[in-house]
Amino acid sequence: MPLNKEALLRYKIINRMLLNKRRPYPTMEDIRQEMEERLGHPFAISTIQKDIKAMKEDEELGFFAPIAFSRSYNGYYYKDPEYSIDHLLIADEELEALDAALTFMRSVRDTSLGKNYVKALEKIYKHLAIDKQAGPYAHSFIIPETNAPTNHLPIFDKLVQAIEKAHPVQILHFSYQRKTSSEVIVHPYVLKEYRGFWYLVGYSEKHKEVRTFGLDRILRIKQLPRHPFHASVRFDPQEYFKHCIGITRSNQGKKERIHLRFDPDIEPYILSKPLHCSQQVISKRGPLEITLDVYVTIELESLLLSYGHLVTILSPEWLAESIRKKHLMASIPVKSEGR
Numbered sequence: 001m002p003l004n005k006e007a008l009l010r011y012k013i014i015n016r017m018l019l020n021k022r023r024p025y026p027t028m029e030d031i032r033q034e035m036e037e038r039l040g041h042p043f044a045i046s047t048i049q050k051d052i053k054a055m056k057e058d059e060e061l062g063f064f065a066p067i068a069f070s071r072s073y074n075g076y077y078y079k080d081p082e083y084s085i086d087h088l089l090i091a092d093e094e095l096e097a098l099d100a101a102l103t104f105m106r107s108v109r110d111t112s113l114g115k116n117y118v119k120a121l122e123k124i125y126k127h128l129a130i131d132k133q134a135g136p137y138a139h140s141f142i143i144p145e146t147n148a149p150t151n152h153l154p155i156f157d158k159l160v161q162a163i164e165k166a167h168p169v170q171i172l173h174f175s176y177q178r179k180t181s182s183e184v185i186v187h188p189y190v191l192k193e194y195r196g197f198w199y200l201v202g203y204s205e206k207h208k209e210v211r212t213f214g215l216d217r218i219l220r221i222k223q224l225p226r227h228p229f230h231a232s233v234r235f236d237p238q239e240y241f242k243h244c245i246g247i248t249r250s251n252q253g254k255k256e257r258i259h260l261r262f263d264p265d266i267e268p269y270i271l272s273k274p275l276h277c278s279q280q281v282i283s284k285r286g287p288l289e290i291t292l293d294v295y296v297t298i299e300l301e302s303l304l305l306s307y308g309h310l311v312t313i314l315s316p317e318w319l320a321e322s323i324r325k326k327h328l329m330a331s332i333p334v335k336s337e338g339r
Helices: 005-019 028-039 045-057 092-106 112-128 150-165 267-272 298-306 317-331
Strands: 067-070 075-078 169-175 180-194 197-204 209-214 218-223 256-262 280-283 288-294 311-315
Touching: 005 028, 005 045, 005 075, 028 045, 028 075, 045 067, 150 169, 150 180, 150 197, 150 218, 180 209, 267 288, 298 317, 311 317
Parallel strands: none
Antiparallel strands: 067 075, 169 180, 169 218, 180 197, 197 209, 256 288, 256 311, 280 288
16 A cells, blocks of 8 residues: 555554553544644544554555554553554655655666666665655656766667676777777776766777777677676776866876866855865965866866856966967857858
8 A cells, every 4th residue: 555645644643642651542532633633634533443454454564563452441552562663664854865866767767777776766665655646755856967878778788787797898989080980899897977978988908998988989889798808906986087077087197286266256156066076275365266186188178168267277377378279269250151
């Protein structure tokens, strides 16, 4: 029997009255009056009888409450004085967290991994006898920025399977820059999302190092279960991306200290959502100044360019000059055809 919000409140009222040592053995009429006072509308005795029966016998509800009727005291009590449904119920904040997890996983349910997570979470809901269509959790209040890589679901699923089974894969990868395709054997380690795009991170036999491949550029994929897997004990995803903004890592592996000054109009946004975990505030007297310890990559440059005149690069000078040139190039009028 699905558990809606009002039914849960009624069960809690019955539970609380049966645990009340000052007023033991409540009668059916006592329970009805308490419900009406607490919930603000009339209840039939039959409703309370059904509630008690459900608390005692309903398998999906799972309380199996040891409720008994005392003829001597003409009221109800727990045969086990230590029993309480509070030990079995999930707290509201825990239910909200579970609901948020389910909402997010439903956004990627079209993948095999997402389907498994959704199925597991829905089993938890069923075990808790929670009705998702009733109560405060009936509506999705979390909207993820992106969904699963719907255009590349077969590739995404095969990569998930390959990572779980530690199987190398042979991919046909298209280069946007060179406009050509090439086959690469990759030992997949992780899948990472950045700004709505998904990327495979793994050891490339062709390049002899860990590389990143955009799923939107993988045209074909084949698992190689009999091919020895290059299990890098030194590869740690958290450490690998520690100094990255985005998914690109410097080939030299050398991070830079970037010193930035921001316009007061954008200062609250930079403070409330740091650009990187290494962000340190240098000065808040006058314009905000911060430092970042990151690799200088195309993602970092794109981020700085997006702030336009609202950011000044104080150091390193070569990065400031690079961004300055890109701003100048962007400001040059584009000639239309025929002129």
